[in-house]
Amino acid sequence: MALRLVTRRILCVGGDTSIASRSKSYWEKVKNSKAVTWSRSLLSDYKEACREMVVGIWERPIKASLYMTILGGALTCFSSKPDYSSFEAALLERANQLGLLSSWIRNATSDSHVQSLLKLRNEGRLLHVNLGLISLIYFTDHSPDTALYEAQCSSVAKLWREFPRCVMDVGFVGRWWILDSKMKNYDINEDEFLHLPVHMKVSSPPTVQVVESNEQLHKESWLPLKLDAEEK
Known part of the structure; x- marks a missing residue:
């Protein structure tokens, strides 16, 4: 009975070791595949481009602001154009x-x-x-x-x-x-207005005196009438 248990444990340990080695080799193949290598190089290029962009903005802020304004205006025009x-x-x-x-x-x-x-x-x-x-x-x-x-x-x-x-x-x-x-x-x-005289075709804004006179006349139009003794 004891010999059977020892044999089973040895076989289980050997199986686990073989499974672990197979999974490790599988992940090594995945890491070294062309797709993963291409993705890693692409992320590295994007990282380098972002770093250069940040450095460029820091070194030339006026030029970067101009480019961002033009880009923002173009995006605004593109999103707001009517159909x-x-x-x-x-x-x-x-x-x-x-x-x-x-x-x-x-x-x-x-x-x-x-x-x-x-x-x-x-x-x-x-x-x-x-x-x-x-x-x-x-x-x-x-x-x-x-x-x-x-x-x-x-x-x-x-x-x-x-x-x-x-x-x-x-x-x-x-x-x-x-x-x-x-x-x-x-x-x-x-x-x-085609048949009007020339001086009537052109209108100019009223002066300050004319505006004040019109306002005074408008206020006086609301006052009660005053009748003389003869009129009464």
Whole structure:
């Protein structure tokens, strides 16, 4: 019985030793593999690059601040550039603003620009392109779904040098700049003032004396009337 126990212990110790040696050799192979070696060298390169970046920032803070400002501005522009859905929402909002005004008050420039955009949108000819920092809205001669020969043949397609003429709006930092500029003074019909004399077309801000006189007249208008004896 005792001999059997001793033999079993010897075999168990030998088995544990063989398992430990096999696991050790396996981990040695993993450590010396190409993937682990490549990962170790990559981490070393990143570590060295980060160290050089910190040293460069410490030695040239003004240059580093300039680069960080440019990078931060580029990231801000990239994250805040509008998309086509925002252009549609802005266009419909401007159309509603113009629709609430009478044709006698509506600005002709604003109205014609918005109506042309709505016409192109309804025809499916307004397209959007993302250029990273900015977005462009442009029109084409045909809708992308059109099956005409002129719309599908690349030989008769519009040249790229004519593309700037087709740009309708530029989206940058969350705004559509051309649409906003066209909607400036959208509730002022400038055609009403075409037949006025020259001196009436130009208006200057009132002086301080005129403002004070108008305020005094406004205050006096609220005072009770004083009647003379004859008037009574």
